[in-house]
Amino acid sequence: MRKRSENIILENVPVTAYAAEGRSLARVEGKVVFIENAVPGDVVDVKLSKSKKDWAEGFAINIRKYSDDRVQPFCSHFGICGGCQWQMLPYEKQLQYKQQQVEDNLQRIGKLALPPVSRILGAGKSTHYRNKMEYTFGTKRFLPREELGVLGISADEPVAGFHAKGFFDKIVDIDTCWLQEEPSNQIRKAVKAFAIQHEIPFYDIRAHAGCVRTMQIRICTTGEIMVNIVLAFEDENLRPLLDHLLQSFPSITTLLYTINNKKNDSLNDLEPRIYHGRGYVVEKLGAFQFKIGPKSFFQTNTKQAEILYQVTRNFAELSGNEIVYDLYCGTGSIGIFVSGQAKKIIGVESIAEAVNDAKENASHNGISHAEFFCGDVMQVCTDDFFQRHGKPDVIITDPPRAGMHWKLVRKILDMEARTIVYVSCTPATQARDLNLLGEKYEVTGIQPVDMFPHTLHIENVVQLKLKRI
Helix, strand or coil, X not given: CEEECCEEEEEEEECCEECCCCCEEEEECCEEEEEECCCCCCEEEEEEEEECCCEEXXXXXXXXXXXXXXXXXXXXXXXXXXXXXXXXXXXXXXXXXHHHHHHHHHXXXXXXXXXXXXXCECCCCCCCCCCEEEEEEECCECCCHHHHCCCCCCCCCCEEEEECCCCCCCEEECCCCCCCCCCHHHHHHHHHHHHHHCCCCECECCCCECCEEEEEEEXXXXXXXXXXXXXXXXXXXXXXXHHHHHHHCCCCCEEEEEECCCCCCCCCCCCCEEEECCCCEEEEECCEEEEECCCCCCCCCHHHHHHHHHHHHHHHCCCCCCEEEEXXXXXXXXXXXXXXXXXXXXXXXCCHHHHHHXXXXXXXXXXXXXXXXXXXXXXXXXXXXXXXXXXXCEEEECCCCCCCCHHHHHHHHHHCCCEEEEEECXXXXXXXXXHHHCCCEEEEEEEEECCCCCCCCCEEEEEEEECCC
């Protein structure tokens, strides 16, 4: 162990285990060290960012010996753009570590009696699995470490790709991204080339100057493609650009543009303008069709979402006589997916636009026994509401990464539904909530599902049954 400019560097550290959230673990002189940019089996030099009495955090600055588990990443941008964290591991090994992450979190944080965790359901496709991508245009190209000694960052260099990890103003200029099928990369390159040729300035987020900002591309399993180009203002070359895209890519079924002159990239309070097509695309999940607009939330991996929802439906154990409450229902996709086996679906969501989409999707699929309500669950689900709509037999909850507020957990405990199906994108917060729900419920089923190969993200579905007293 030695110090440089007050920074502690640990040398020749054997990495022994996976520690969740994309980090690995080592032990140095009795201290647990959590390490980024390393995998079990590596021997690395670690620069510490935090150092406490019993534990430390850091990142590998030099790999002295590579793990036998490592494979060659297939993407030339791996390690730079930050979109994928695990391409250096075989997919089966990724699944093994994700399974371990679920088991460790539920045991360590949940502290409940648990059934065996079912084997994780991996993705059939580990590339080209995303139905939605968002690209950023900018003026500052992020340079990897090996280029820094030769080049500087040119404010006059137009780039198109992804924000570099940890930088809001530097963009990794992408040649080929493997996360979405073509013509995704081709469309991005066409917009970049046209803008450069016609001198449409790319947006500089620091100076808040320039025109071309971001672009979303959604490619559905139905074959429909939606493109939304976001600009800071209406450049005189906007229409020629849009016409060029339609001529070059006749497969685009909906083309929109959005004017955003704010200092942030959020589209929530903006109104996309339709240039070509219906203004939305249609995606399929099982037997159901879903209308998706430029601001709609929809699961990003369609094929795996179908598997996730099948698990959810199986865990709900519906017979056709149940009232199902779908909390955090979003655009209603889960409630609609399980509706064929339910007497009634009650969806609750705080975002008004999502509730409108849910109602429209239910109508589009001919589902008359589903109702969706806008508001906070704790305000919506009152005694009067139960009297009008019935108390739930089954609760499905799919909260954001932060999990459920403890007051909502108390509300769910008061509802006393016979079954809860908890869908989570963060096993750690799910485990915390399961611990609270353990007051009245027991965990009876656990099924991890991998939605995002080559990343650290993991979905987990848990079935809970009301305890018999």
